Amino acid sequence: MIKIAHLAKRFAVENPKKLSEQEKKDPRLKGRYFHSVKDVSFSCNQGQVLGLLGPNGAGKTTTLRMLSTALKPDHGEIAIQGVNVVEKPLVARQKIGFLSGSTGLYGRLTGRENITYFGQLHGMQADAIEQRIAYLADLLELHSFLDRRCESFSTGMKQRTAIARAVVHSPEVVILDEPTTGLDIMAAQTVHTFIRQLKEQGTPVIFSTHHLDEVSELCDQVTVIDAGVTRFNNSLSAFKALSPGSMHQAFLNTLQQGA
Structure with a gap:
């Protein structure tokens, strides 16, 4: 099982004057710090697949990097199979299979x-x-x-x-950061088959994606992050219920609720 509670991570901005106008308007920018992740929580049980959604820059990759022990959170808790990732990163790392964006x-x-x-x-x-x-x-x-x-x-x-x-x-848990980005249909299908195999073996899987059809096909749980905050964290059926017949509108609805 993977459990994340109230994660937060900020990064120092070397020269705020060089930021673009859009970056300067981001509410996560506070003085000389950019709060990439402000309050993210979710969990994934044995044999579950969790789809992590959010617009570009929402904080998904930073969240996954903290989960993988590549980054240490400023606040919050991460537990993998009962192991405190922050306190025992070397022990936790043996339990994790992590595919980064590169x-x-x-x-x-x-x-x-x-x-x-x-x-x-x-x-x-x-x-x-x-x-x-x-x-x-x-x-x-x-x-x-x-x-x-x-x-x-x-x-x-x-x-x-x-x-x-x-x-x-x-590994006992698998974390995939946009595993099908840039893949053709056949290669993506191979990755989907692999994720299903992990699920059948009882391995918790968390993967970020922009493809809502993948979420519908593979996921049990859905978490939506926007501006570094969890906007939705529930079952796939609950996510679909936000806008029956349109996964895209369900996603947009979660973002509008947090606006």
Whole structure:
């Protein structure tokens, strides 16, 4: 289970005078600090998929980076399978599979070498890494390019390899930041299948997306963040009930309520 309560994170602004007019009008800008996340709370139980929604700049990626231990929150609590992420980030990190917005693959290494390297970082033995790669290669359809250098990969190849690398250690929770952005229909469908497989295994999954059809197809829970604040946090059916027949209008309704 993943539980987040009242997260907050601010960043210092080096030179406020260089901000654009739009940035200066953002209510989260307070003096020399930009409060990217002000008050975000949600939870995701075993076997659930939670879709994290919000306009660009809402604070979704900052929230996920705090959840993954990449950033330390200024306030709030994060618990993963009962482990306090803020107090024990190294312990929590072993339980997390995190795919950031950038794949970050080492271009001169093959896909297999990238995945193997991260397995080694997690303390896995060679045989266990080999077996895990074979399983993920089947699930994510990696076989045709797994032993090529990543610098030659298409966007879809990079994304699928990055997902395999993120979950090579069989994490207890999986966090995906816009995993299907830039993918064609077939590559996106492979990612969807993978998310369903995780759900069947009882693994909690949180993923951010701008595609509401993905939310409708995959999610049990929906959380909407706007201007660094949770505007909606409930079941998919409750989200759809905000505007029956139109997921887009349901999303807009949550933003208007917080305006």
